[in-house]
Structure formats: structure tokens, C-alpha cells
Amino acid sequence: KSAQAIEALVVVKRLSEAGFTAYFAGGCVRDALLGKAPKDFDVATDAVPAAIQELFGKRKTLAFGASFGVIGVLPSASDRRKSIVPITPTEVATFRSDGLYSDGRRPDSVHFGNAEADAQRRDFTINGLFYDPIKRRIVDYVGGVEDIERQLLRTIGNPHERFSEDKLRMLRAVRFTTTLGFSIAEPTADAVRGHAASIGSVSGERIGVEMRRTMSSNHALDGLGHLQALGLSRYVLPELEKADRRLLDRLLTEDRTQDFSTSLACILLAIDEPMNALRSITERWKLSNEEVRVVTSAIHHSPTLIRANTLPWAEVQPILVDRDAEAIVEVSAALARATDAPSSGIHLALEALKWPRERLDPNPLIGGDDLKDLGVPTGPVYAKLLRQVRQRQLNGEFETKAQAVAFVKGQV
Ligand code: ATP
Ligand code: MG
Structure with a gap:
């Protein structure tokens, strides 16, 4: 178990001993079920931010996004001494349900809620899972376990609503399908095609973040295929339309991490x-x-x-x-x-x-000082002579300093 996982476990234990519900949530549960090492372990709980801060102490917590209900919990001093890895806070988020979305990217308001509501506000079923590390059981309100087994990406709830709330989810869909090698459920794909033209309301920078992740998987070519099949590529990467498709397919065909x-x-x-x-x-x-x-x-x-x-x-x-x-x-x-x-x-x-x-x-045969000793007048000729000598050295024509010096003498 990674140090990160142990710290998250400690956090869950403390919360649960204090009478709160607390789970591992989201990406780490998905990755663990897929047999991959999770990047980070996020905790979700019914404790509100103030209660989390009180439980762990103000000095051990960081109010990351207190308005969104996210608190960073630092490992306790004794845990830190045992650990050789840099201290990363565990993100502890209060269960919430999101209010209306009017900007196509972020909810206007959030309300604290229960675990089920928190699962419902997440994007895809495979990302909507909780794991209770004390009882050692998965808490699945959205059918995520089944979708992981079927290797299927599906939105939680009505796909049209989910993509119109937050357009970035369309690119997250491409990213998860690509990096996990999943297929995309037809109603989810259909909804992306319907909303693709509005991806422009997401900032280029955020688009770039998702595209980097899609394109750094070893299935980058699949990623481009998904972008095209979902009607996103002409908005996100219009350059692709001008590409020599046959050449591109062959350039990116390589089953190793690019x-x-x-x-x-x-x-x-x-x-x-x-x-x-x-x-x-x-x-x-x-x-x-x-x-x-x-x-x-x-x-x-x-x-x-x-x-x-x-x-x-x-x-x-x-x-x-x-x-x-x-x-x-x-x-x-x-x-x-x-x-x-x-x-x-x-x-x-x-x-x-x-x-x-x-x-x-190899070390150069001669340098500027040698040229000076040979009485070459300072000026642009220095760089030119040194370059000529270097080329002859690299091409194997000169092996000794004497050969280089003889050459320089012949030039001036
Ligand atoms: P990874 O960190 O490996 O990229 P992740 O699933 O942890 O994958 P994050 O972006 O870290 O992805 O988000 C954490 C969790 O928050 C997700 O698993 C998902 O449940 C939820 N989430 C993230 N972004 C959105 C979004 N745009 N809409 C709805 N839920 C989201
Ligand atoms: Mg994550």
C-alpha cells in the first residue's frame, strides 16, 4: 500500500470513530477495481468542512476549496516521521449535490448532502463509486461496478443534461474511454455528438489539459478516433482534418507509452x-x-x-x-x-x-585560447574556424590537436 493510501485510511478511521460516514471516492476506487495504482486517494464524508477542521485541528488542515466543501488533511507528525515521501494532504470532500449550472462549466451553488446525492452529481458511473475501507465493501449507487466489468463509459443520469451542465465532461469522456480502452455507451456518445459544437465554451487551456492526458496514453490514435467519431475533433483539433490520414495512422501506431x-x-x-x-x-x-x-x-x-x-x-x-x-x-x-x-x-x-x-x-581538439596563441585576430573568424575544426573532428578527419593546428595555420 502506498503512503498516500495509508494516510487516506487514517483519515477515514478518524472520521468514522467520530461518528461520521467516510469513504474513499471516485478515481481511486475505479483504478483499484481495474487493478491500477491510483494516482491519489480522495475521501468523501458527511462531516461538514468545519467539523473536519475541528476533528483534525486547524494546523493539520488546509481549506482548499472550503466553499466547495474540500479540506486538505495533512498527515499527523508521527505519521510524517515514518514516511519518506513528501507530504501531500489527503483531500476530504463533504458529500454534496450541485445546484444549477448556468455557465456550462461550474455549478452556481453546492449543497451538502448524503453519499447517494454525491454519487449522482459525479460525471460517469465508473467515477461514481465509493469504497468503505473499514467494512471493506464497495458502495455503488450508480451501477459503476457493472460498467467497469463491461468496460463501458456511461454518464450518471441523463447524458444530455450532464453534458449541457458541464461541457468539459465531453473531453473527459474521450480521455477515460481512451486511457482505459473502454467503449462508450451509445446514448452517452449520442449526447456528446449533440453537444459537441458547444465545446468552444470551455477555455482552450482546460481543453489542453484533457487533450494532453488523452494524447499521452499509449492509445493516442484511439483518442483521435473517438474525437472524430464524437464530432469533437473539428472544434478541438481542426488541424486533424488536414492530416494525411494514412500517414497519421501509421505514425501513431505503436503500442508503447507515447x-x-x-x-x-x-x-x-x-x-x-x-x-x-x-x-x-x-x-x-x-x-x-x-x-x-x-x-x-x-x-x-x-x-x-x-x-x-x-x-x-x-x-x-x-x-x-x-x-x-x-x-x-x-x-x-x-x-x-x-x-x-x-x-x-x-x-x-x-x-x-x-x-x-x-x-x-568528444572534447574539442582546440578552443579559442589556442586560436589566440596562434595569433588569429579576434573576430567572427574564431567561431567559423572552431566550427570547421569540430566538423572535421566529428567526421573523423582530424584526430589530434596537431592536425587541427595545422589546419588553422593553413586558413589564416
Ligand atoms: P484521475 O485523477 O486519475 O484523472 P479522477 O477520476 O480522480 O481521475 P478527477 O478529475 O481527479 O478525476 O476528479 C475526481 C472525481 O470527481 C471524479 O472521479 C469524478 O467522480 C468527479 N469529477 C471530476 N470532474 C468532474 C466533472 N467535470 N463533473 C462531474 N464530476 C466530476
Ligand atoms: Mg483524481
């Missing part, structure tokens, strides 16, 4: 003018500088890398010492496969990544 940036780079490689598309996506989804850098490097360098074995080493080596080399090679491998290019370029690149540092990135 992270978001490499998946995005693969998608863009199937599009004309990938950099324009990247600029627009960056703007919409608020991509980080690092994400943009990885995607850009992968797009720029993969056509070179798949020919690595036919090029001078001085052209290939700088790519392999790039900080994003692994991602670039991964995307290049996808490109080579998708275009039926010979695999020898990728093999060489993969091999070179395993070389010891001094072989992959």
Missing part, C-alpha cells in the same frame, strides 16, 4: 506546414516552452535522423547531444516506420545514444 509531446509531433508530421499548426495549438492550449521545444526539435530533426547512416556524422551528432535527443529519436523511429524508410538510420542513432559520453561528444 508522451504528449511526441504524440503531438507525430500528428504534426502528417500535416502540411506543421509549424503553423503548432503555433496555433500552442496559443490555444497554452503549451509550455518545454513542450514547444520538444515538438519543434522532433519535427525539424526527424527527417535528418532517419537518414543518419548516409550523412556526415557532423550533421547527425548535434541532434544526438540535444537535450531532447530521446524524444527526437522516438519520433524519428515512428517516421521511419510510417514512411517505410530503411531502419538503418534509426539503428545507428539508437546505438550512438548508448555510446559513452567521450565517444558521442
Whole structure:
């Protein structure tokens, strides 16, 4: 059991000894039933926020979203000493039912309620489960256990109402179906198709958060398929309409974990003018500088890398010492496969990544000081000479400093 799980268990025990009802709730119950390690353990209870704070003490609690009834409970000092992991508070949420939704994203008001009402306000049946860790039983008001067994994503209650309340749920539907490899119940899918055009009322940033998660699963291609089948892709990722579908299918066909940036780079490689598309996506989804850098490097360098074995080493080596080399090679491998290019370029690149540092990135034979000693006048010529020497070194033409010095003397 993870430290997180133990802390959540301690919280449930304290609440239950004080006479409250308390369960593990939502994603952690779903993941545990699926045999996956839950990301975090959320607790739901009938204790109101003030009662939770009183029970655990003001100094051990954080009023996260007190208005939404969420309190963070920190592990007690003795538990913390036993634990080597960083302290993460357990989120304890009071059972609630949500009021009307008028902005298509958040309820106007929330009311504290009982466990059943709290299950009913959640999005999908597989996310509406509770687990009582003391009695060791699942509390299922929504048919979630059966849907997990059937691998089916279904809204709780009327799908049309649920998607018009909160449009983001449409992308959560895509995300859960994709990452879990579930199918989507027909009435739920139908309702998404009906509301797809209103996804624009969700901020691009929130859309980006969901899309990252969908696209970092090892079923990214399925995710794009769901987006298209549900009528969402032309609003969320219109670039897809312009993609070479056959190439895209082949680029993303790979049954191993792709992270978001490499998946995005693969998608863009199937599009004309990938950099324009990247600029627009960056703007919409608020991509980080690092994400943009990885995607850009992968797009720029993969056509070179798949020919690595036919090029001078001085052209290939700088790519392999790039900080994003692994991602670039991964995307290049996808490109080579998708275009039926010979695999020898990728093999060489993969091999070179395993070389010891001094072989992959040998120390330069000469530096600026050497040029000064040789009486080369300072100026742009320095950089040019050093570059020329480096290229010859990497290409194996020069092996010694003497050869480099002789070359420089010949140039000035
Ligand atoms: P994970 O954390 O692995 O992404 P999760 O199911 O825990 O999955 P969260 O976004 O952390 O997802 O939300 C926790 C729980 O809150 C969900 O399981 C679900 O019951 C409920 N929930 C989250 N977002 C919504 C929403 N937009 N509408 C209704 N219920 C929601
Ligand atoms: Mg969660």
C-alpha cells in the first residue's frame, strides 16, 4: 500500500470513530477495481468542512476549496516521521449535490448532502463509486461496478443534461474511454455528438489539459478516433482534418507509452506546414516552452535522423547531444516506420545514444585560447574556424590537436 493510501485510511478511521460516514471516492476506487495504482486517494464524508477542521485541528488542515466543501488533511507528525515521501494532504470532500449550472462549466451553488446525492452529481458511473475501507465493501449507487466489468463509459443520469451542465465532461469522456480502452455507451456518445459544437465554451487551456492526458496514453490514435467519431475533433483539433490520414495512422501506431509531446509531433508530421499548426495549438492550449521545444526539435530533426547512416556524422551528432535527443529519436523511429524508410538510420542513432559520453561528444581538439596563441585576430573568424575544426573532428578527419593546428595555420 502506498503512503498516500495509508494516510487516506487514517483519515477515514478518524472520521468514522467520530461518528461520521467516510469513504474513499471516485478515481481511486475505479483504478483499484481495474487493478491500477491510483494516482491519489480522495475521501468523501458527511462531516461538514468545519467539523473536519475541528476533528483534525486547524494546523493539520488546509481549506482548499472550503466553499466547495474540500479540506486538505495533512498527515499527523508521527505519521510524517515514518514516511519518506513528501507530504501531500489527503483531500476530504463533504458529500454534496450541485445546484444549477448556468455557465456550462461550474455549478452556481453546492449543497451538502448524503453519499447517494454525491454519487449522482459525479460525471460517469465508473467515477461514481465509493469504497468503505473499514467494512471493506464497495458502495455503488450508480451501477459503476457493472460498467467497469463491461468496460463501458456511461454518464450518471441523463447524458444530455450532464453534458449541457458541464461541457468539459465531453473531453473527459474521450480521455477515460481512451486511457482505459473502454467503449462508450451509445446514448452517452449520442449526447456528446449533440453537444459537441458547444465545446468552444470551455477555455482552450482546460481543453489542453484533457487533450494532453488523452494524447499521452499509449492509445493516442484511439483518442483521435473517438474525437472524430464524437464530432469533437473539428472544434478541438481542426488541424486533424488536414492530416494525411494514412500517414497519421501509421505514425501513431505503436503500442508503447507515447508522451504528449511526441504524440503531438507525430500528428504534426502528417500535416502540411506543421509549424503553423503548432503555433496555433500552442496559443490555444497554452503549451509550455518545454513542450514547444520538444515538438519543434522532433519535427525539424526527424527527417535528418532517419537518414543518419548516409550523412556526415557532423550533421547527425548535434541532434544526438540535444537535450531532447530521446524524444527526437522516438519520433524519428515512428517516421521511419510510417514512411517505410530503411531502419538503418534509426539503428545507428539508437546505438550512438548508448555510446559513452567521450565517444558521442568528444572534447574539442582546440578552443579559442589556442586560436589566440596562434595569433588569429579576434573576430567572427574564431567561431567559423572552431566550427570547421569540430566538423572535421566529428567526421573523423582530424584526430589530434596537431592536425587541427595545422589546419588553422593553413586558413589564416
Ligand atoms: P484521475 O485523477 O486519475 O484523472 P479522477 O477520476 O480522480 O481521475 P478527477 O478529475 O481527479 O478525476 O476528479 C475526481 C472525481 O470527481 C471524479 O472521479 C469524478 O467522480 C468527479 N469529477 C471530476 N470532474 C468532474 C466533472 N467535470 N463533473 C462531474 N464530476 C466530476
Ligand atoms: Mg483524481
